[in-house]
Amino acid sequence: MPETAALLAHLESMRRIRSFEEEVTRLRATGDIVGSVHLCNGQEAIYVGACAALDLSRDAVFPTYRGHGWTLACGAPPHALFAELLGRATGINGGRGGSAYLSAPEYGMYGENSIVGAGAPIAAGAALAATFDGSGRVALAAFGDGAMNQGAVHEAMNFAAVRALPVIFLVENNHYSELTPIADMVRVDRLFKRASAYGMPGARIDGNDPEAVRQAVAEAVRRARSGAGPVLLEAMTQRIVGHYIGDAQHYRPSGDLDAALAAEPIGRLARELLGLGVAQSELDELEARVAREIADASARALADPVADPTTVLEHLYA
Amino acid sequence: MPETKNLSYAESVNAALRRALAERPEALLFGEDVAAPGGVFGVTKGLRREFGDRVFDTPISESAILGGAVGAAMFGRRPIAEIMWADFSLVALDQLVNQAANVRYVSRGSLSAPLTVRTQQGNAPGACAQHSQSLEAFFAHVPGLRVCLPATHQDAYDLLLSAIWCNDPVIVIENRTLYHAGKQQVQLGGDVQPVGGAAVRRPGRDVTVLTWGALQHRVLEAAGRLAGDGIEAEVLDARWVRPLDLEAVLASVRRTGRLVVAHEAHTVGGVGGEVLAAVAEAGLPLRCPPVRIGAPDTRIPAAPGLAAAVIPSTEVIAEAITKSVRA
Numbered sequence: 001m002p003e004t005a006a007l008l009a010h011l012e013s014m015r016r017i018r019s020f021e022e023e024v025t026r027l028r029a030t031g032d033i034v035g036s037v038h039l040c041n042g043q044e045a046i047y048v049g050a051c052a053a054l055d056l057s058r059d060a061v062f063p064t065y066r067g068h069g070w071t072l073a074c075g076a077p078p079h080a081l082f083a084e085l086l087g088r089a090t091g092i093n094g095g096r097g098g099s100a101y102l103s104a105p106e107y108g109m110y111g112e113n114s115i116v117g118a119g120a121p122i123a124a125g126a127a128l129a130a131t132f133d134g135s136g137r138v139a140l141a142a143f144g145d146g147a148m149n150q151g152a153v154h155e156a157m158n159f160a161a162v163r164a165l166p167v168i169f170l171v172e173n174n175h176y177s178e179l180t181p182i183a184d185m186v187r188v189d190r191l192f193k194r195a196s197a198y199g200m201p202g203a204r205i206d207g208n209d210p211e212a213v214r215q216a217v218a219e220a221v222r223r224a225r226s227g228a229g230p231v232l233l234e235a236m237t238q239r240i241v242g243h244y245i246g247d248a249q250h251y252r253p254s255g256d257l258d259a260a261l262a263a264e265p266i267g268r269l270a271r272e273l274l275g276l277g278v279a280q281s282e283l284d285e286l287e288a289r290v291a292r293e294i295a296d297a298s299a300r301a302l303a304d305p306v307a308d309p310t311t312v313l314e315h316l317y318a
Numbered sequence: 319m320p321e322t323k324n325l326s327y328a329e330s331v332n333a334a335l336r337r338a339l340a341e342r343p344e345a346l347l348f349g350e351d352v353a354a355p356g357g358v359f360g361v362t363k364g365l366r367r368e369f370g371d372r373v374f375d376t377p378i379s380e381s382a383i384l385g386g387a388v389g390a391a392m393f394g395r396r397p398i399a400e401i402m403w404a405d406f407s408l409v410a411l412d413q414l415v416n417q418a419a420n421v422r423y424v425s426r427g428s429l430s431a432p433l434t435v436r437t438q439q440g441n442a443p444g445a446c447a448q449h450s451q452s453l454e455a456f457f458a459h460v461p462g463l464r465v466c467l468p469a470t471h472q473d474a475y476d477l478l479l480s481a482i483w484c485n486d487p488v489i490v491i492e493n494r495t496l497y498h499a500g501k502q503q504v505q506l507g508g509d510v511q512p513v514g515g516a517a518v519r520r521p522g523r524d525v526t527v528l529t530w531g532a533l534q535h536r537v538l539e540a541a542g543r544l545a546g547d548g549i550e551a552e553v554l555d556a557r558w559v560r561p562l563d564l565e566a567v568l569a570s571v572r573r574t575g576r577l578v579v580a581h582e583a584h585t586v587g588g589v590g591g592e593v594l595a596a597v598a599e600a601g602l603p604l605r606c607p608p609v610r611i612g613a614p615d616t617r618i619p620a621a622p623g624l625a626a627a628v629i630p631s632t633e634v635i636a637e638a639i640t641k642s643v644r645a
Contacts, residue, residue: 060393062389093424093426094426096423096426097424101420103424103425103429105428105429110392110429111421111424111429113417115416115417118381118413118416121382121384121385121386121388121413122385122386122388122389122392122413122417124385124386124389125385125386125388125389125390125391125392125393125397126392126393127389128389128390128395129389129390129392129393129394129395130393132344132346132371132395133393133394133395135393137393139389151381152381152382152385152410152413155380155381155382155385156381156385156386158382159376159377159379159382162377163374314426315422315423315425315426315427316422316423316461317422317462317486318422318430318432318484318485318486
């Protein structure tokens with residue numbers, strides 16, 4: 001049984017991501033954030049659990065879009081992330097990345113990808129480098145269920161398997177391939193079963209339980225570091241929001257969203273902690289602390305100067 | 319220590335790869351059939367034996383090859399990835415255009431992807447439409463990428479080393495008709511030059527003919543013939559189409575007052591149009607309208623006779639130069 005303190009840390013990290021996304025929703029409504037924004041509400045347990053199993057001083061995470069949660073779970077400061085979404089000079093990528101193409105390598109986050117599945121071969125490349133540099137690095141490629149139908153993902157899995165590269169392929173299966181049920185897009189909806197075709201282990205895990213994710217990823221990390229090669233994990237979760245802000249989700253059958261809300265990881269872990277004897281007041285205090293942190297980060301980012309257009313040509317070439 | 323050897327173009331590429339692998343322990347060489355088989359054109363022969371695991375064969379998976387190169391380059395390796403035919407790069411263009419070209423810019427220089435893609439392109443007798451294209455304009459259009467087309471044995475050696483030493487993603491486009499078409503003296507072991515810079519292949523006063531890639535050999539043949547008619551064409555090898563050495567082009571055109579651009583790629587949307595636009599924007603006074611020579615707007619057919627009607631011939635080039643000078 002994990003320590004209560006570890007579970008409280010999971011809860012705080014998940015709550016930070018959720019509060020961040022709620023504030024992004026507000027800033028999108030006011031027009032301070034513009035453009036297409038894909039939120040990760042409901043999927044926080046995957047990011048928090050996986051990052052808890054990685055050594056981000058050497059391991060490398062390659063998420064696909066819906067990446068705010070990954071970036072925060074890796075430890076990037078909410079202020080720098082808000083600033084990025086707001087096009088501020090203080091943004092974590094100086095306004096060049098935006099919501100769907102973030103990177104924060106100083107925190108082990110090597111680039112969200114807004115091309116579905118394209119990060120998988122790049123993660124394999126990071127793992128390939130590790131087989132030569134003695135770093136012991138493990139690369140984690142995270143992508144949605146829809147990306148499992150991208151050629152690049154198949155190529156990356158085969159390449160990683162045949163070379164026994166230290167990669168973890170982590171599918172965030174939220175049941176929707178953008179706006180279409182994944183079950184309508186595949187004949188076999190147990191996506192982890194594809195692992196056997198490439199000669200690597202595959203498993204379906206509870207993606208709404210950060211501790212279950214942490215344990216599965218930790219085992220995959222051990223395996224990868226030992227030289228045994230890649231693993232495919234299918235973390236089952238749900239979105240409790242649309243594919244993008246403004247998505248009315250007419251495609252979701254009635255009851256689907258209610259079920260997702262009932263199973264979402266933050267309420268679930270809070271209930272678990274209460275059952276373990278943690279006081280409601282402690283959870284309330286955690287919630288208030290995170291809310292203050294996010295409100296402060298957002299306000300500071302809003303007050304920051306916008307990115308300077310005179311720098312727009314910089315950093316194209318070495 | 320610099321030394322001179324009598325090498326084929328393919329052997330010159332091989333020598334550059336050998337030097338890169340020897341001098342840059344972070345260099346990796348991989349692609350389809352490059353290791354044990356030594357490459358389908360024999361270009362990478364012997365390197366696996368000499369450098370072991372740093373030279374390896376990959377599945378037929380261009381996305382994995384190029385994406386793997388991007389990821390490995392981000393983490394301190396210096397990957398040299400071979401795409402067997404330039405046409406196959408289109409299978410994984412995402413990894414070059416959306417990924418490699420963005421890495422440095424979007425991260426404000428905190429990440430980079432110093433990878434080299436070696437490929438070869440163009441038509442040769444008997445090649446089908448999916449193995450005959452000239453795609454440099456595709457790559458040259460993308461900010462963040464660098465693109466060169468070595469056309470001499472010495473450049474096959476020098477430009478590849480410049481590419482591998484460069485801290486940006488570079489695409490080196492070779493040409494299979496050159497690989498085994500005779501040997502030349504090649505100086506090995508000299509200083510590695512920074513990327514960029516055109517070369518004058520034949521000086522002349524009457525007209526500037528800018529070219530690159532294998533077509534330059536037809537251009538030089540045409541220029542040689544025309545010299546007998548009293549036309550002195552200056553043949554300039556762009557070598558790098560990104561960054562293009564516009565200064566060299568403008569300086570030459572200032573002297574000659576005439577410009578012909580000749581490339582094997584399609585004329586429409588090609589780099590030749592870009593050169594003409596740049597010369598026009600520079601406001602250089604021309605003695606006659608500038609000319610582009612390239613493949614007409616059609617696919618490249620398989621039958622050698624049909625393909626020859628599409629790829630600019632020495633005669634077509636000579637005629638265009640003559641018309642330009644006599645206009």
